[in-house]
Amino acid sequence: MNKRESIFKTGIRLFAAQGFEATTTLQIAREVGVTEPAVFYHFKSKNAFFSAILEQACTVYVDRIDMLAIFADSAFERLAALIRIHFAVVAEEPELMRILLRTCPARLEDPDSTCITVYRKARNRLQAGIREILEQGTASGEFNSVDIDATANMLIAMLNGLMRQQVAGMDTLKGVEAATIEFCRRSLVVRT
Amino acid sequence: MNKRESIFKTGIRLFAAQGFEATTTLQIAREVGVTEPAVFYHFKSKNAFFSAILEQACTVYVDRIDMLAIFADSAFERLAALIRIHFAVVAEEPELMRILLRTCPARLEDPDSTCITVYRKARNRLQAGIREILEQGTASGEFNSVDIDATANMLIAMLNGLMRQQVAGMDTLKGVEAATIEFCRRSLVVRT
Amino acid sequence: MNKRESIFKTGIRLFAAQGFEATTTLQIAREVGVTEPAVFYHFKSKNAFFSAILEQACTVYVDRIDMLAIFADSAFERLAALIRIHFAVVAEEPELMRILLRTCPARLEDPDSTCITVYRKARNRLQAGIREILEQGTASGEFNSVDIDATANMLIAMLNGLMRQQVAGMDTLKGVEAATIEFCRRSLVVRT
Amino acid sequence: MNKRESIFKTGIRLFAAQGFEATTTLQIAREVGVTEPAVFYHFKSKNAFFSAILEQACTVYVDRIDMLAIFADSAFERLAALIRIHFAVVAEEPELMRILLRTCPARLEDPDSTCITVYRKARNRLQAGIREILEQGTASGEFNSVDIDATANMLIAMLNGLMRQQVAGMDTLKGVEAATIEFCRRSLVVRT
DNA sequence: GATGAATGAGTGTTCATTCAT
DNA sequence: TATGAATGAACACTCATTCAT
Numbered sequence: 146m147n148k149r150e151s152i153f154k155t156g157i158r159l160f161a162a163q164g165f166e167a168t169t170t171l172q173i174a175r176e177v178g179v180t181e182p183a184v185f186y187h188f189k190s191k192n193a194f195f196s197a198i199l200e201q202a203c204t205v206y207v208d209r210i211d212m213l214a215i216f217a218d219s220a221f222e223r224l225a226a227l228i229r230i231h232f233a234v235v236a237e238e239p240e241l242m243r244i245l246l247r248t249c250p251a252r253l254e255d256p257d258s259t260c261i262t263v264y265r266k267a268r269n270r271l272q273a274g275i276r277e278i279l280e281q282g283t284a285s286g287e288f289n290s291v292d293i294d295a296t297a298n299m300l301i302a303m304l305n306g307l308m309r310q311q312v313a314g315m316d317t318l319k320g321v322e323a324a325t326i327e328f329c330r331r332s333l334v335v336r337t
Numbered sequence: 338m339n340k341r342e343s344i345f346k347t348g349i350r351l352f353a354a355q356g357f358e359a360t361t362t363l364q365i366a367r368e369v370g371v372t373e374p375a376v377f378y379h380f381k382s383k384n385a386f387f388s389a390i391l392e393q394a395c396t397v398y399v400d401r402i403d404m405l406a407i408f409a410d411s412a413f414e415r416l417a418a419l420i421r422i423h424f425a426v427v428a429e430e431p432e433l434m435r436i437l438l439r440t441c442p443a444r445l446e447d448p449d450s451t452c453i454t455v456y457r458k459a460r461n462r463l464q465a466g467i468r469e470i471l472e473q474g475t476a477s478g479e480f481n482s483v484d485i486d487a488t489a490n491m492l493i494a495m496l497n498g499l500m501r502q503q504v505a506g507m508d509t510l511k512g513v514e515a516a517t518i519e520f521c522r523r524s525l526v527v528r529t
Numbered sequence: 530m531n532k533r534e535s536i537f538k539t540g541i542r543l544f545a546a547q548g549f550e551a552t553t554t555l556q557i558a559r560e561v562g563v564t565e566p567a568v569f570y571h572f573k574s575k576n577a578f579f580s581a582i583l584e585q586a587c588t589v590y591v592d593r594i595d596m597l598a599i600f601a602d603s604a605f606e607r608l609a610a611l612i613r614i615h616f617a618v619v620a621e622e623p624e625l626m627r628i629l630l631r632t633c634p635a636r637l638e639d640p641d642s643t644c645i646t647v648y649r650k651a652r653n654r655l656q657a658g659i660r661e662i663l664e665q666g667t668a669s670g671e672f673n674s675v676d677i678d679a680t681a682n683m684l685i686a687m688l689n690g691l692m693r694q695q696v697a698g699m700d701t702l703k704g705v706e707a708a709t710i711e712f713c714r715r716s717l718v719v720r721t
Numbered sequence: 722m723n724k725r726e727s728i729f730k731t732g733i734r735l736f737a738a739q740g741f742e743a744t745t746t747l748q749i750a751r752e753v754g755v756t757e758p759a760v761f762y763h764f765k766s767k768n769a770f771f772s773a774i775l776e777q778a779c780t781v782y783v784d785r786i787d788m789l790a791i792f793a794d795s796a797f798e799r800l801a802a803l804i805r806i807h808f809a810v811v812a813e814e815p816e817l818m819r820i821l822l823r824t825c826p827a828r829l830e831d832p833d834s835t836c837i838t839v840y841r842k843a844r845n846r847l848q849a850g851i852r853e854i855l856e857q858g859t860a861s862g863e864f865n866s867v868d869i870d871a872t873a874n875m876l877i878a879m880l881n882g883l884m885r886q887q888v889a890g891m892d893t894l895k896g897v898e899a900a901t902i903e904f905c906r907r908s909l910v911v912r913t
Numbered sequence: 914g915a916t917g918a919a920t921g922a923g924t925g926t927t928c929a930t931t932c933a934t
Numbered sequence: 935t936a937t938g939a940a941t942g943a944a945c946a947c948t949c950a951t952t953c954a955t
């Protein structure tokens with residue numbers, strides 16, 4: 146069994162549960178069953194360790210967003226898929242998403258890591274994806290006409306808020322996903 | 338000038354800018370121009386100090402939510418007012434709201450304070466308010482029929498996400514507020 | 530009794546006996562009878578602590594060199610006084626002089642302190658003093674003519690070497706001082 | 722190419738540049754291009770490694786001193802040769818001499834090595850050599866009569882100081898060597 | 914001969930907190 | 935009210951060294 150892997154996974158669990166500052170390298174080591182320097186053998190520093198985890202969290206998220214490219218039926222179906230993805234990724238990787246959402250921007254600027262690059266990619270993919278959906282939808286007449294920039298911003302905030310709610314709450318109300326999709330459908334899709 | 342007040346205000350500023358862990362009592366004392374024990378004279382502990390600030394943040398927020406009771410024209414107007422309030426309170430008290438939003442749940446369970454009570458009151462007020470609006474709107478035929486619980490949850494998540502976006506971003510897109518209101522209007526209000 | 534003073538004196542003793550790296554802040558604290566953070570309360574860091582000590586060592590040394598200005602009888606008497614001073618200062622403050630001599634240049638460049646300034650002042654005073662003596666002696670015909678720069682350098686090296694020998698050896702041969710003075714007299718003073 | 726040799730040479734370079742404590746075995750290994758345990762394969766411990774280097778430094782030095790036995794023209798010529806040798810050995814092996822001069826006595830008492838033996842031999846050879854020169858010179862009437870023990874000590878201190886000056890300074894004043902020899906000639910050689 | 918992994922024992926430093934004054 | 939001095943407990947991190955492979 147790979148000890149580096151164990152350390153990594155324990156790190157994810159503890160950082161997710163307690164946050165970066167409240168988690169000590171000694172605690173991680175103890176839970177894995179190694180000594181503290183072992184953590185530093187596998188990862189250059191606590192910062193670098195956290196960055197590696199954060200990078201994976203970003204990667205997991207970005208990968209899901211990128212899968213959307215295939216769904217091209219209608220603008221609304223793409224939006225619905227985007228919403229579903231945000232619920233699904235929290236359900237699948239709740240700890241990584243909790244870390245991703247809780248990480249304050251200051252930590253991202255850590256010079257030890259390439260993590261900020263991945264983080265920005267995640268943000269940009271989402272923003273670009275939503276804007277594209279709105280543009281496609283309004284251009285084709287499928288959607289009511291809206292202020293694209295502002296509505297895109299609002300939708301990002303909404304998805305962010307929903308993920309946080311899901312991540313925080315132990316009770317995952319399944320109805321929220323459906324309600325969100327319907328809410329958007331009524332608001333955006335032109336009635337025939 | 339009141340020293341307790343100075344300490345309190347400096348605490349708000351620093352906790353908002355750096356978070357709880359990254360802010361030290363020594364730093365607060367220095368910025369105020371007193372010595373460290375002076376902070377402990379006025380506040381029992383760092384936790385208690387932070388709780389006092391957090392309580393004020395909750396109070397400020399709850400007070401705004403409670404003001405809504407007066408606006409009773411239509412269900413949608415109440416919802417719109419609620420949205421506007423969330424933008425307004427961030428604009429008026431950005432530091433307090435930043436503290437409120439960034440505070441991780443673990444910190445709220447501090448036994449030193451009554452802060453969690455106020456915090457839960459805030460959450461409950463909002464939840465109750467939104468549910469009431471949705472019930473009123475659907476009952477009167479003003480709104481389309483929706484899953485009230487799930488939609489209320491979604492709206493709370495959305496407001497939360499929007500506040501965070503506003504609090505984090507230096508660029509306050511004014512259009513987002515209008516876009517959000519319009520988004521909700523199209524989704525909820527029955528077309529005539 | 531002043532604890533800061535105790536820490537300072539213990540620092541001198543231990544740094545002199547063991548050097549900078551081999552002396553730990555914990556050890557200093559224990560010998561004083563306080564806890565480790567007490568050292569950091571009185572001195573910003575181990576570096577800054579050492580710099581303060583080094584500064585005092587430089588000051589003690591510079592003060593002795595400066596006293597020489599009064600002795601103005603003959604060039605040779607001034608040189609003899611300079612030599613005597615180097616023996617005397619080691620006898621009076623052996624620990625400070627040991628620290629001064631052992632300090633490697635790298636440590637002097639510590640940005641925490643003004644210590645390098647004092648150190649350079651010490652070097653320059655000595656160099657200027659010796660050159661002045663040689664110039665005065667050769668100009669007045671009291672000394673044989675010599676290469677002033679090179680001879681000054683040699684004399685500095687000799688004084689340095691003698692101080693080290695004195696500082697290192699527990700057996701302070703009193704004869705060395707006299708032998709050194711006579712050695713220089715025979716070499717420099719013109720025979721009549 | 723011999724790896725043990727590479728490690729040895731890199732050790733000399735780093736110990737000379739940074740001193741014993743500030744040089745880590747990991748750093749040595751990396752600069753050589755091997756892993757840390759490789760250093761421990763070739764040398765029992767860091768102490769033993771350093772001792773081996775120190776021993777070579779001593780040997781190099783002792784060998785030069787011993788060469789002097791051949792020069793037997795006059796007492797003064799032997800002394801001049803001794804001085805020249807001290808300048809030459811620094812010019813030829815600056816790193817080894819830097820290590821030799823900077824090594825604090827505590828390190829020499831390492832029980833892992835025979836290094837102290839060689840070190841003492843170096844000291845004793847020099848001391849014996851100088852005393853012999855002085856005895857020969859005074860006995861034959863070539864030198865003025867001096868306190869032999871004390872003058873020998875002074876000359877050792879002087880040579881030590883000069884080596885340090887040479888080792889520390891990047892500016893090797895060639896004049897110093899000549900000035901030193903002339904200084905000693907004037908002081909010791911009886912005028913005819 | 915050499916390495917990857919791991920460790921025991923420290924190292925300087927920080928921080929909330931206390932207490933006599 | 936407020937401070938100077940001090941502390942207990944921790945923290946991230948380092949280093950020489952070991953050992954199975």
